[in-house]
Amino acid sequence: MKDQIEDIATDLEQEVIDFTREIISIPSVTGNEGPVIKRIQKEMKKIGYKSIQIDDMGNLVGRIGSGENLIAIDGHVDTVEIGEKTSWKHDPFDGKLEDDIIYGRGACDQKGGVASVLYAGKILKEIGVPEKTTLLVVCSVQEEIYEGLNWQYIITENKVIPDAVILSEPSNLNIAIGHRGRVDIKVRTTGISSHGAAPELGDNAIYKIAPIVLDIIRMDSELNVDPIFGKGNVCVTDIRSTSPSINATADSSTIHIDRRLTSKDSEESVLNEIKALESVKRTNAEVYIPEHKYQSKSGSIYSVKGYYPSWYMEESHPLVQTASRAYEIQFNKDPVLNYWRFSTNGAATKGIFNIPTIGFGPGNEKFAHTIEDQVPVEHLVKAMAFYTQFVRLWGRGN
Ligand SMILES: [Zn+2]
Structure with missing residues:
Protein backbone atom coordinates (compact mmCIF):
# COMPACT_ATOMS: atom_id res chain seq x y z
CA MET A 1 0.00 0.00 0.00
CA GLY A 181 -1.05 30.71 22.78
CA ARG A 182 -1.80 34.39 22.47
CA VAL A 183 -3.91 36.98 24.23
CA ASP A 184 -4.81 40.45 22.98
CA ILE A 185 -4.79 42.86 25.89
CA LYS A 186 -5.74 46.53 25.98
CA VAL A 187 -4.66 48.92 28.70
CA ARG A 188 -6.44 52.27 28.81
CA THR A 189 -5.74 55.33 30.89
CA THR A 190 -8.02 58.35 31.14
CA GLY A 191 -7.19 61.94 32.03
CA ILE A 192 -8.47 65.48 31.76
CA SER A 193 -7.81 67.55 28.70
CA SER A 194 -6.51 71.08 29.01
CA HIS A 195 -5.06 73.67 26.63
CA GLY A 196 -1.55 72.85 25.44
CA ALA A 197 -0.55 76.30 26.69
CA ALA A 198 -1.57 75.31 30.23
CA PRO A 199 -0.87 71.56 30.58
CA GLU A 200 -0.67 71.88 34.36
CA LEU A 201 -4.44 72.41 34.43
CA GLY A 202 -5.09 69.00 32.86
CA ASP A 203 -4.18 65.40 33.59
CA ASN A 204 -2.39 64.00 30.54
CA ALA A 205 -3.45 60.39 29.78
CA ILE A 206 -0.31 59.86 27.66
CA TYR A 207 1.93 60.62 30.63
CA LYS A 208 0.00 57.98 32.57
CA ILE A 209 0.39 55.28 29.89
CA ALA A 210 4.13 55.98 29.39
CA PRO A 211 5.33 54.29 32.63
CA ILE A 212 3.06 51.32 31.85
CA VAL A 213 4.84 50.88 28.49
CA LEU A 214 8.20 50.93 30.27
CA ASP A 215 6.96 48.31 32.74
CA ILE A 216 5.84 46.04 29.86
CA ILE A 217 9.32 46.28 28.28
CA ARG A 218 10.81 45.19 31.60
CA MET A 219 8.20 42.47 32.10
CA ASP A 220 9.20 40.74 28.85
CA SER A 221 12.76 40.15 30.02
CA GLU A 222 11.52 38.76 33.34
CA LEU A 223 9.03 36.15 32.05
CA ASN A 224 9.61 32.59 33.20
CA VAL A 225 10.98 29.91 30.89
CA ASP A 226 8.52 27.08 30.35
CA PRO A 227 9.76 23.45 30.03
CA ILE A 228 7.58 22.88 26.94
CA PHE A 229 7.49 26.12 24.95
CA GLY A 230 10.43 28.07 26.35
CA LYS A 231 9.83 31.71 27.13
CA GLY A 232 6.59 33.61 26.68
CA ASN A 233 6.63 37.10 25.20
CA VAL A 234 4.92 40.35 25.94
CA CYS A 235 5.17 43.44 23.77
CA VAL A 236 3.32 46.66 23.04
CA THR A 237 2.23 46.66 19.39
CA ASP A 238 0.05 49.76 19.20
CA ILE A 239 -0.43 53.02 21.04
CA ARG A 240 -3.05 55.68 20.48
CA SER A 241 -4.67 58.56 22.29
CA THR A 242 -7.56 60.98 22.08
CA SER A 243 -7.62 64.71 22.67
CA PRO A 244 -9.82 67.53 21.36
CA SER A 245 -6.87 68.89 19.33
CA ILE A 246 -3.13 68.59 19.02
CA ASN A 247 -3.11 71.78 21.07
CA ALA A 248 -4.65 70.00 24.04
CA THR A 249 -3.47 67.31 26.44
CA ALA A 250 -4.84 63.78 25.95
CA ASP A 251 -7.98 62.68 27.76
CA SER A 252 -7.41 58.98 26.99
CA SER A 253 -4.61 56.71 25.85
CA THR A 254 -4.74 53.02 24.97
CA ILE A 255 -2.00 50.50 24.27
CA HIS A 256 -2.40 47.10 22.63
CA ILE A 257 -0.34 44.28 24.12
CA ASP A 258 0.48 41.04 22.27
CA ARG A 259 1.10 38.41 24.94
CA ARG A 260 2.39 34.99 23.85
CA LEU A 261 1.49 32.24 26.30
CA THR A 262 3.40 29.22 27.52
CA SER A 263 1.80 26.06 28.91
CA LYS A 264 1.63 27.63 32.39
CA ASP A 265 -0.14 30.86 31.41
CA SER A 266 -3.88 31.36 31.39
CA GLU A 267 -6.13 34.21 30.37
CA GLU A 268 -6.55 35.20 34.04
CA SER A 269 -2.90 34.84 35.00
CA VAL A 270 -1.61 37.16 32.27
CA LEU A 271 -4.34 39.75 32.93
CA ASN A 272 -3.54 39.69 36.65
CA GLU A 273 0.18 40.12 35.93
CA ILE A 274 -0.56 43.40 34.18
CA LYS A 275 -3.17 44.54 36.69
CA ALA A 276 -0.56 44.03 39.42
CA LEU A 277 1.92 46.49 37.87
CA GLU A 278 2.54 49.47 40.11
CA SER A 279 2.10 51.85 37.15
CA VAL A 280 -1.31 50.32 36.33
CA LYS A 281 -2.55 50.51 39.92
CA ARG A 282 -1.33 54.07 40.43
CA THR A 283 -3.06 55.35 37.30
CA ASN A 284 -6.22 53.30 37.79
CA ALA A 285 -5.79 52.01 34.24
CA GLU A 286 -8.39 49.70 32.75
CA VAL A 287 -7.00 46.29 31.65
CA TYR A 288 -9.14 44.09 29.41
CA ILE A 289 -9.29 41.57 26.57
CA PRO A 290 -11.04 43.12 23.56
CA GLU A 291 -13.88 41.44 21.68
CA HIS A 292 -13.48 41.15 17.89
CA LYS A 293 -16.61 41.41 15.80
CA TYR A 294 -17.17 40.04 12.31
CA GLN A 295 -20.12 39.89 9.98
CA SER A 296 -21.21 36.68 8.29
CA LYS A 297 -22.39 36.58 4.67
CA SER A 298 -26.03 36.81 5.75
CA GLY A 299 -25.28 39.83 7.92
CA SER A 300 -25.26 38.24 11.38
CA ILE A 301 -22.70 39.75 13.73
CA TYR A 302 -20.52 37.40 15.76
CA SER A 303 -18.08 38.45 18.38
CA VAL A 304 -15.14 36.57 19.79
CA LYS A 305 -12.69 37.30 22.56
CA GLY A 306 -9.04 37.94 21.67
CA TYR A 307 -7.86 34.83 23.49
CA TYR A 308 -6.13 32.01 21.64
CA PRO A 309 -5.01 29.31 24.10
ZN1 LIG B 1 -0.98 29.99 8.24
Missing part, protein backbone atom coordinates in the same frame (compact mmCIF):
# COMPACT_ATOMS: atom_id res chain seq x y z
CA LYS A 2 2.91 2.34 0.73
CA ASP A 3 4.14 1.97 -2.85
CA GLN A 4 0.67 2.33 -4.31
CA ILE A 5 0.14 5.60 -2.41
CA GLU A 6 3.55 6.86 -3.44
CA ASP A 7 2.91 5.97 -7.09
CA ILE A 8 -0.47 7.72 -7.23
CA ALA A 9 0.92 10.79 -5.42
CA THR A 10 3.77 10.93 -7.93
CA ASP A 11 1.30 10.62 -10.83
CA LEU A 12 -0.64 13.56 -9.39
CA GLU A 13 2.45 15.77 -9.17
CA GLN A 14 1.67 17.89 -12.24
CA GLU A 15 -1.96 18.37 -11.16
CA VAL A 16 -1.01 19.49 -7.67
CA ILE A 17 1.61 21.87 -9.08
CA ASP A 18 -0.92 23.41 -11.48
CA PHE A 19 -3.56 23.75 -8.81
CA THR A 20 -1.18 25.27 -6.24
CA ARG A 21 -0.02 27.81 -8.83
CA GLU A 22 -3.58 28.62 -9.81
CA ILE A 23 -4.81 29.30 -6.27
CA ILE A 24 -1.71 31.42 -5.59
CA SER A 25 -2.75 33.52 -8.60
CA ILE A 26 -6.13 34.25 -6.95
CA PRO A 27 -5.48 36.88 -4.23
CA SER A 28 -7.17 36.01 -0.94
CA VAL A 29 -6.13 38.43 1.78
CA THR A 30 -8.13 37.82 4.99
CA GLY A 31 -11.75 38.87 4.49
CA ASN A 32 -11.54 38.48 0.69
CA GLU A 33 -11.46 34.71 0.34
CA GLY A 34 -14.62 34.38 -1.82
CA PRO A 35 -13.01 33.91 -5.26
CA VAL A 36 -10.41 31.35 -4.12
CA ILE A 37 -13.04 29.43 -2.13
CA LYS A 38 -15.21 29.25 -5.29
CA ARG A 39 -12.26 27.89 -7.28
CA ILE A 40 -11.45 25.24 -4.67
CA GLN A 41 -15.13 24.28 -4.49
CA LYS A 42 -15.06 23.65 -8.24
CA GLU A 43 -12.00 21.42 -7.84
CA MET A 44 -13.65 19.52 -4.97
CA LYS A 45 -16.60 18.74 -7.26
CA LYS A 46 -14.26 17.60 -10.04
CA ILE A 47 -12.37 15.28 -7.68
CA GLY A 48 -15.61 13.81 -6.37
CA TYR A 49 -15.97 15.19 -2.84
CA LYS A 50 -19.45 14.80 -1.37
CA SER A 51 -21.60 17.13 0.79
CA ILE A 52 -19.67 20.17 -0.41
CA GLN A 53 -20.82 23.27 1.42
CA ILE A 54 -19.80 26.86 2.02
CA ASP A 55 -21.04 28.00 5.42
CA ASP A 56 -22.29 31.42 6.37
CA MET A 57 -18.84 32.51 7.53
CA GLY A 58 -17.33 31.47 4.19
CA ASN A 59 -15.58 28.21 5.18
CA LEU A 60 -15.70 25.47 2.53
CA VAL A 61 -16.06 21.81 3.54
CA GLY A 62 -16.23 18.59 1.55
CA ARG A 63 -16.20 14.91 2.44
CA ILE A 64 -14.68 11.68 1.18
CA GLY A 65 -16.14 8.51 2.69
CA SER A 66 -19.22 8.13 4.83
CA GLY A 67 -18.10 6.50 8.09
CA GLU A 68 -18.97 7.92 11.46
CA ASN A 69 -15.37 8.50 12.52
CA LEU A 70 -14.61 12.01 11.29
CA ILE A 71 -11.03 13.05 10.61
CA ALA A 72 -10.72 16.68 9.58
CA ILE A 73 -7.78 18.10 7.66
CA ASP A 74 -7.83 21.86 7.78
CA GLY A 75 -6.13 24.41 5.54
CA HIS A 76 -6.78 28.14 5.76
CA VAL A 77 -7.06 29.84 2.39
CA ASP A 78 -6.50 33.45 3.44
CA THR A 79 -3.09 35.09 3.26
CA VAL A 80 -1.42 38.18 4.60
CA GLU A 81 -0.90 41.20 2.29
CA ILE A 82 2.03 41.25 -0.16
CA GLY A 83 3.56 44.49 1.15
CA GLU A 84 5.68 46.37 -1.40
CA LYS A 85 5.31 44.44 -4.68
CA THR A 86 8.58 45.75 -6.11
CA SER A 87 10.55 44.04 -3.35
CA TRP A 88 9.44 40.58 -4.56
CA LYS A 89 11.87 38.70 -6.80
CA HIS A 90 9.01 36.60 -8.20
CA ASP A 91 5.58 38.13 -8.90
CA PRO A 92 3.54 37.29 -5.76
CA PHE A 93 0.52 36.24 -7.85
CA ASP A 94 2.30 34.41 -10.66
CA GLY A 95 2.88 31.12 -8.84
CA LYS A 96 6.23 30.88 -10.61
CA LEU A 97 7.74 27.39 -10.76
CA GLU A 98 11.53 27.46 -10.74
CA ASP A 99 13.86 24.56 -9.94
CA ASP A 100 10.98 22.53 -8.49
CA ILE A 101 9.95 25.30 -6.09
CA ILE A 102 6.71 27.26 -6.38
CA TYR A 103 6.87 30.94 -5.38
CA GLY A 104 4.19 33.48 -4.49
CA ARG A 105 2.07 34.86 -1.66
CA GLY A 106 0.56 31.97 0.24
CA ALA A 107 2.76 29.29 -1.38
CA CYS A 108 4.10 28.31 2.04
CA ASP A 109 1.32 29.69 4.28
CA GLN A 110 -0.59 27.81 3.15
CA LYS A 111 -1.99 27.24 -0.31
CA GLY A 112 0.50 24.42 -0.92
CA GLY A 113 -1.02 22.67 2.09
CA VAL A 114 -4.57 23.23 0.82
CA ALA A 115 -3.69 21.73 -2.58
CA SER A 116 -1.98 18.68 -1.01
CA VAL A 117 -4.96 17.97 1.23
CA LEU A 118 -7.41 18.31 -1.64
CA TYR A 119 -5.50 15.81 -3.78
CA ALA A 120 -4.98 13.42 -0.87
CA GLY A 121 -8.77 13.14 -1.09
CA LYS A 122 -8.35 12.12 -4.71
CA ILE A 123 -5.91 9.34 -3.79
CA LEU A 124 -8.27 8.14 -1.05
CA LYS A 125 -11.13 8.00 -3.53
CA GLU A 126 -8.98 5.76 -5.68
CA ILE A 127 -7.65 3.39 -3.01
CA GLY A 128 -10.70 3.60 -0.73
CA VAL A 129 -11.36 5.21 2.65
CA PRO A 130 -11.64 2.79 5.58
CA GLU A 131 -15.27 1.84 6.08
CA LYS A 132 -15.90 3.58 9.40
CA THR A 133 -14.08 6.76 8.41
CA THR A 134 -14.91 10.05 6.74
CA LEU A 135 -12.26 12.52 5.63
CA LEU A 136 -13.54 16.05 6.12
CA VAL A 137 -11.51 18.60 4.18
CA VAL A 138 -11.93 22.10 5.56
CA CYS A 139 -10.81 25.19 3.66
CA SER A 140 -11.12 27.83 6.36
CA VAL A 141 -11.18 31.63 6.25
CA GLN A 142 -9.93 34.57 8.34
CA GLU A 143 -7.17 32.59 10.03
CA GLU A 144 -4.42 35.16 9.58
CA ILE A 145 -6.13 37.65 11.88
CA TYR A 146 -8.40 35.55 14.13
CA GLU A 147 -6.90 32.07 14.18
CA GLY A 148 -9.45 29.50 15.31
CA LEU A 149 -12.46 31.78 14.91
CA ASN A 150 -13.39 29.72 11.83
CA TRP A 151 -13.38 26.52 13.89
CA GLN A 152 -15.36 28.13 16.68
CA TYR A 153 -17.95 28.82 13.99
CA ILE A 154 -17.73 25.33 12.44
CA ILE A 155 -18.12 23.63 15.82
CA THR A 156 -20.73 25.87 17.49
CA GLU A 157 -22.80 26.99 14.50
CA ASN A 158 -22.41 24.14 11.97
CA LYS A 159 -22.29 21.52 14.76
CA VAL A 160 -19.46 19.64 13.07
CA ILE A 161 -17.24 18.00 15.68
CA PRO A 162 -14.43 15.86 14.28
CA ASP A 163 -12.72 13.10 16.24
CA ALA A 164 -9.31 14.47 15.29
CA VAL A 165 -7.87 17.38 13.34
CA ILE A 166 -4.74 17.74 11.22
CA LEU A 167 -3.66 21.29 10.42
CA SER A 168 -1.89 21.55 7.06
CA GLU A 169 0.06 24.71 7.97
CA PRO A 170 3.75 24.62 6.98
CA SER A 171 5.71 22.30 9.26
CA ASN A 172 8.59 21.44 6.91
CA LEU A 173 7.08 17.92 6.88
CA ASN A 174 7.63 17.57 10.63
CA ILE A 175 4.80 16.67 12.98
CA ALA A 176 3.76 19.70 15.03
CA ILE A 177 2.27 18.79 18.40
CA GLY A 178 1.45 22.21 19.82
CA HIS A 179 2.25 25.89 20.02
CA ARG A 180 2.21 28.86 22.34
CA SER A 310 -1.74 27.43 23.89
CA TRP A 311 -2.01 23.69 23.36
CA TYR A 312 0.11 20.59 23.05
CA MET A 313 -0.36 16.87 22.55
CA GLU A 314 1.33 14.13 24.55
CA GLU A 315 3.67 12.09 22.35
CA SER A 316 1.92 8.94 23.58
CA HIS A 317 -1.51 10.08 22.33
CA PRO A 318 -2.98 7.74 19.66
CA LEU A 319 -3.21 10.63 17.17
CA VAL A 320 0.51 11.44 17.49
CA GLN A 321 1.34 7.73 17.43
CA THR A 322 -0.71 7.11 14.29
CA ALA A 323 0.78 10.14 12.55
CA SER A 324 4.30 8.97 13.47
CA ARG A 325 3.54 5.50 12.15
CA ALA A 326 2.14 6.90 8.90
CA TYR A 327 5.33 8.92 8.52
CA GLU A 328 7.58 5.92 9.20
CA ILE A 329 5.72 3.71 6.74
CA GLN A 330 5.63 6.31 4.00
CA PHE A 331 9.15 7.74 4.33
CA ASN A 332 11.16 4.92 5.97
CA LYS A 333 12.44 7.10 8.80
CA ASP A 334 11.39 8.53 12.14
CA PRO A 335 9.49 11.81 12.11
CA VAL A 336 10.62 14.93 13.94
CA LEU A 337 8.03 16.02 16.52
CA ASN A 338 8.16 19.70 17.41
CA TYR A 339 6.22 22.84 18.29
CA TRP A 340 5.24 25.66 16.01
CA ARG A 341 6.40 29.16 16.98
CA PHE A 342 3.29 30.75 15.50
CA SER A 343 -0.35 30.31 16.47
CA THR A 344 -2.86 28.39 14.31
CA ASN A 345 -6.47 27.14 14.22
CA GLY A 346 -5.29 24.58 16.80
CA ALA A 347 -5.89 27.36 19.37
CA ALA A 348 -9.59 26.55 18.88
CA THR A 349 -9.64 22.84 17.95
CA LYS A 350 -7.36 21.71 20.79
CA GLY A 351 -6.97 24.87 22.89
CA ILE A 352 -10.70 25.60 23.32
CA PHE A 353 -12.55 22.41 22.29
CA ASN A 354 -9.93 19.84 23.31
CA ILE A 355 -10.20 17.89 20.04
CA PRO A 356 -6.97 15.94 19.45
CA THR A 357 -4.97 18.00 16.94
CA ILE A 358 -1.61 17.84 15.19
CA GLY A 359 0.03 19.74 12.38
CA PHE A 360 1.73 18.50 9.25
CA GLY A 361 2.24 20.51 6.11
CA PRO A 362 4.49 21.26 3.14
CA GLY A 363 6.82 24.25 3.18
CA ASN A 364 9.25 25.67 5.69
CA GLU A 365 7.56 28.07 8.09
CA LYS A 366 10.52 30.45 7.87
CA PHE A 367 9.17 31.57 4.46
CA ALA A 368 5.66 32.30 5.78
CA HIS A 369 4.64 35.97 5.44
CA THR A 370 7.94 36.82 3.68
CA ILE A 371 8.70 38.07 0.16
CA GLU A 372 10.36 34.69 -0.46
CA ASP A 373 7.10 32.80 0.21
CA GLN A 374 7.67 29.36 -1.40
CA VAL A 375 6.92 25.66 -1.29
CA PRO A 376 8.97 22.77 -2.78
CA VAL A 377 7.11 20.44 -5.18
CA GLU A 378 8.63 17.47 -3.36
CA HIS A 379 6.85 18.58 -0.17
CA LEU A 380 3.48 18.73 -1.93
CA VAL A 381 3.81 15.16 -3.15
CA LYS A 382 5.06 13.88 0.22
CA ALA A 383 2.28 15.69 2.11
CA MET A 384 -0.35 14.09 -0.17
CA ALA A 385 1.12 10.66 0.54
CA PHE A 386 1.31 11.31 4.30
CA TYR A 387 -2.31 12.47 4.62
CA THR A 388 -3.48 9.44 2.66
CA GLN A 389 -1.48 6.97 4.70
CA PHE A 390 -2.60 8.66 7.91
CA VAL A 391 -6.32 8.42 7.08
CA ARG A 392 -5.91 4.74 6.20
CA LEU A 393 -4.13 3.92 9.48
CA TRP A 394 -6.42 6.05 11.63
CA GLY A 395 -9.47 4.47 10.06
CA ARG A 396 -8.18 0.96 10.68
CA GLY A 397 -7.40 1.70 14.32
CA ASN A 398 -10.82 3.03 15.17
